[in-house]
Amino acid sequence: MSRLRRATVVPRAVHPGAWWLWALGLATVASRTTNPLILLLVLATAGYVVSARRGHAPWARSFGLFLKLGLVVIAIRVVFQTVLGTPVPGTVLVTLPELPLPEWAAGVTVGGPISAEALVLALVDGLRLAVVLACIGAANALANPKRLLATLPAALYEVGVAVVVALSFAPSLLGSVQRIRAARRLRGRPDRGIRSILTVAMPVLEDALERSLALAAAMDSRGYGRRAAVPNATRRLTAVLTLGGLSGVVLGTYGLLDGTGPAALGLPVLLVGVAGAAGGLALGGRSRVRSRYRPDPWQAPEWVTVGSAALAAAAAIVTGVFDPGALHPTLVPLSAPPLPVGLTLAVLVALLPAVATPPPPSPHARPSAPPAAPRPTPVEVAP
């Protein structure tokens, strides 16, 4: 434990992969339950850790954005369920005027009575999606997306660079849109309205293309894409293993998160997929000569982070097997949902990263010049 304490004193960025695994663990819990108490607990856990451990970078503010998105999801779900969905019997709260529909649309109702049960069902359904979104938002706010791409295995390095370059291109594309719209005004053409945006597209694309070429030339002359000689057979094997493995990972993850599919589709497929992909990536990495500058270390705090979320996810799966009623409480008729003690404690364990990880580095920790250091004015006027 003293090693962990030492590792959490000095501020540093926690490995982005650890944050993503932690968030996926929480998302697994959320996606496997409709118990609103558990869902709210997961949301609170994610929110607390984010507020305790996010940094000062622009992406650190994205958690709020994801929360708002979640609210929108809930609102949409509620509106659809109550106005368009099949009526759920129970305590009727309001009766909306019902739209008469033709014979062939039997089974669909627009308007009609709205019961408290229908409302709660819709709320819980929306909440589940919103909490999953919040978990992804938490990972986004905690992990530097570029550092995450930098941790990609060597074989995926080129894909990672492409994404990084694309990410940094977006703002500059916006810049050139503004420049070229200004130019339209300077040529005496209208600079507002949809038509002006369309005519701007061509020059903006040309601009982006030119910039990409310049960047490609620069990257080429800095050694991008140097590789060691590798026999053809190895290369083919690499491709098969990587593609097959990644498909397995996708299928397995789906099976694991879905919970309603056949059990064989879950963990076994995921494990086989991971093994295949790992093999492919290791083989592929052999042809790369690349090394990494100051890689993010994986130490005790990272293990704690991942472990805590893994425990929560495991608890959710186990609860699902032995006590499905706790995960999916009956809502019709309405009753207070139960609070499974084991799962609650496990989710609370996922709060650990808020204290067991080092704080993020502050931008002011290092003495550095202010953004626009005033130089002495180089002007001297002759009398």
Place this chain on the structure above:
Amino acid sequence: MIRFEQVSVRYPGATRPALHAIDLTVPEGELCLVIGRTGSGKSTLLRAVNGLVPHFTGGTLSGRVTVAGRDTATHPPRELADVVGVVGQDPTAGFVTDVVEEELAYGMESLGLPGDVMRRRVEETLDLLGLADLRDRALTTLSGGQRQRVAIGSVLTAHPAVLVLDEPTSALDPPAAEEVLAALQRLVHDLGLTVLLAEHRLERVVQYADRLVYLPGDGSLRAGSPTEVLASSPLAPPVVELGRIARWTPLPLSVRDARRQAGELRNRLQYRHAAPPNGHRPDPDAPTVAEVEALTVRYGPVPALRAVDLTLRGGELLAVMGRNGAGKSTLLSALTGLVRRTEGRVCLAGRDPTTLPPRQLIRHVGLVPQEPADLLWSDTLAGECDAADTDAGAAPGTCRALLERLVPGLEDDLHPRDLSEGQRLGLVLAVVLSAEPPLLLLDEPTRGLDYAAKTRLVEVLGEYACEPGRAVVLATHDVELAAAIATRTVVLADGEVVVDGPTAEVVVGSPAFAPQVAKVLAPLPWLTVEQVTDALEVLP
């Protein structure tokens, strides 16, 4: 270190080879400066050094280029990354990451250097180029000079033996250019790096060069010591031209050399008066063309302009100077109504530019932006000119006739993107002038222009400002241009007007903004070689 043997480069569709049977050897530890007019093959020569020509650009290269013993025919650019570092014209275009420290490490990562070596080299490079304070900064927040130094640092960490730079100081203000050149100087002297450098602004770099390579533009090449090549080259910085007309030997390359020989010339000029630039003095009672009152512009919380007052009268040619980010471009944008004012008033002949519809706006003010190509969007030159006539409501053929005067002999079906920097500026000027705006604004017009194109620009702007009721404003770093043309100079710093007065008074004695002739002849108020030539012609 670098060896060209009978090298010719021909691009597909070109009528003549860009380089023809060139022989050049650059020994280790030399700073070699490549000069020539636009389109003379400077960039081709530089990019051939690390194999970007022809591996990346296409075209055919015959002959042999070897760098540190490696033939570029068998080594593509990425295999030369550990011996040649290339910094392009626009450093931002070559940045791959977004933080200074990571950018410095990027090249080494590609080369697969071990972690501890990378760590050490990044620290060394941060110190060598004075970037230590900036290590955590995002690249987008850096100033022009800092970016250029980061770009140089990012290739230096691979420990190349050769550094190739294409116009490293063109986009920089004078102090930032000094910053970059001082860093280069240090690399050559302390580390024995071989540097190959192309630059239009000879006045900034020629004194540092060990050897000059002049490309006359016909595909051939002349190399030699700077004095040797400059004695006959049509491209020469003002200090060399001054040396030529005063018949100084040896030909001075720096202000310091010239000043030591200039005593006699100063005596001869002492009691004479310098003719005003362009031979005309604006009428102090001419009607007002534009008026700016207490103009404040803020981008977010950052003020770009603070309470600027400015009145422009007919016949004035105003140079707006100041370091990068001082608010020059913002002032021009505010004059065209492109940025929202936070406070204050801008008035063009009684109208506020922000409320003018675009069609009317171009009859009041014309702006040639920093990237002139932004204003062009037709596929052909003729199409561009027709569009300009329609937009301006001018008689058909107006723009084409203007273009013929600015850049004679261009063909109608050329694509505007295939024009050289100077030709493109001419086309944009013609487009803007078709609407005959009384106020003409130019943002950094001489970036990438050679001396000949610059001279032509000075003539055209002078003529334009001579017509009654017209004024020209230039935002520029180019002190030589300002000296040659501006009747009045305003210096901005941090969004405030620091000095406002006749050019000669403002620039003489200023270490950053004085042109070379003024530095040589100070304290006499002579600014350009033309003024001195004219005065000497009258003298016996």
